[in-house]
Amino acid sequence: MRVADEGEFGLIARLRGMLAGEREGLIHGVGDDTAVFRSAAGGLWAYTADAVVEGVHFDPAYTSWHSLGYKSLAVNISDLASMGGSAPSFALVVLGLTGDSEVEAVEEMYRGMEDCGRRFGCSVVGGDIVRSPQHLFVSVSLVGPVEEGFLTRGGARPGQVVMVTGTLGDSFLGLKWLMGGGKDSNPCAQRHLYPQPRLQEGGRARELAAAACIDVSDGLLRDLGHICEESGVGAEIFLEDIPISDAARKTAGELAEDAPGAALFGGEDYELVLVADEKKAVAMRDELGLTVIGMIKEGGGVVVLDSTGKRVDKGRIGYEHFKEG
Numbered sequence: 001m002r003v004a005d006e007g008e009f010g011l012i013a014r015l016r017g018m019l020a021g022e023r024e025g026l027i028h029g030v031g032d033d034t035a036v037f038r039s040a041a042g043g044l045w046a047y048t049a050d051a052v053v054e055g056v057h058f059d060p061a062y063t064s065w066h067s068l069g070y071k072s073l074a075v076n077i078s079d080l081a082s083m084g085g086s087a088p089s090f091a092l093v094v095l096g097l098t099g100d101s102e103v104e105a106v107e108e109m110y111r112g113m114e115d116c117g118r119r120f121g122c123s124v125v126g127g128d129i130v131r132s133p134q135h136l137f138v139s140v141s142l143v144g145p146v147e148e149g150f151l152t153r154g155g156a157r158p159g160q161v162v163m164v165t166g167t168l169g170d171s172f173l174g175l176k177w178l179m180g181g182g183k184d185s186n187p188c189a190q191r192h193l194y195p196q197p198r199l200q201e202g203g204r205a206r207e208l209a210a211a212a213c214i215d216v217s218d219g220l221l222r223d224l225g226h227i228c229e230e231s232g233v234g235a236e237i238f239l240e241d242i243p244i245s246d247a248a249r250k251t252a253g254e255l256a257e258d259a260p261g262a263a264l265f266g267g268e269d270y271e272l273v274l275v276a277d278e279k280k281a282v283a284m285r286d287e288l289g290l291t292v293i294g295m296i297k298e299g300g301g302v303v304v305l306d307s308t309g310k311r312v313d314k315g316r317i318g319y320e321h322f323k324e325g
């Protein structure tokens with residue numbers, strides 16, 4: 001079978017089976033935003049990796065070297081955030097360069113990493129540079145501390161509340177904006193180029209005993225779907241309650257795109273989806289400025305409801321359209 005036929009998630013499921021089993025020091029293995037292991041000294045560490053490839057994850061036509069560096073670090077810090085981890089963290093960077101890559105451009109990319117690292121307490125401490133025949137790629141692996149009670153995808157239970165930080169759909173609309181030749185000063189474009197991981201919120205949500213968490217990298221429906229799979233539950237969310245920024249509405253209008261569709265299906269917002277008991281959810285919502293978007297239910301899968309409680313047909317809100325994107 002070809003990889004393209006199996007798909008990313010199918011392949012992960014296969015490999016997960018091969019990697020299953022007890023390992024000394026391994027606390028939390030494949031199937032979450034990070035692995036968690038215990039050091040000999042007793043501390044818990046979260047360990048994660050993410051790669052971006054030119055032509056697949058970014059297009060140099062509208063991605064500056066600086067933003068490429070910033071984002072490649074930020075997306076890893078976001079995975080640490082979704083486990084309730086904290087600073088300082090440490091990153092290794094593997095860079096695949098073609099012979100034509102400009103040295104100054106690579107330096108600019110590292111300045112982007114530095115800017116992100118300074119903001120979120122992450123240091124690049126080494127890595128490797130290899131030759132890539134055609135396309136540039138950046139692979140970052142990151143290790144950072146987590147505490148007991150770290151957040152996972154697997155802790156959601158029926159009756160709990162689903163909440164989200166910030167607003168959704170901005171990044172997808174920003175990408176469309178840039179692809180259409182729009183300026184990168186558009187706030188949605190900035191959200192796409194310079195994602196701001198919710199490291200503080202994730203850490204605080206752990207302290208406030210959230211039940212489950214994931215960061216929005218693949219789109220709300222898909223990522224909340226991961227929580228449902230790992231927790232063995234379902235979820236209902238209200239379309240009208242999903243937070244959408246004014247900038248996203250305006251940009252969607254100008255692009256003739258659908259803002260709620262972007263919020264449901266568009267990825268790379270790097271907000272956190274948090275699940276918590278009803279009592280704890282109120283305090284969490286108020287302190288962290290979260291938006292309640294739904295509830296965890298028995299069963300499986302994510303159902304989208306309109307304001308009258310009727311099930312929304314995912315086709316109507318652009319499921320196929322966004323699937324292609």
Ligand SMILES: [Mg+2]
Pocket residue numbers: 033078079082214215216217
């Ligand atoms: Mg993630």
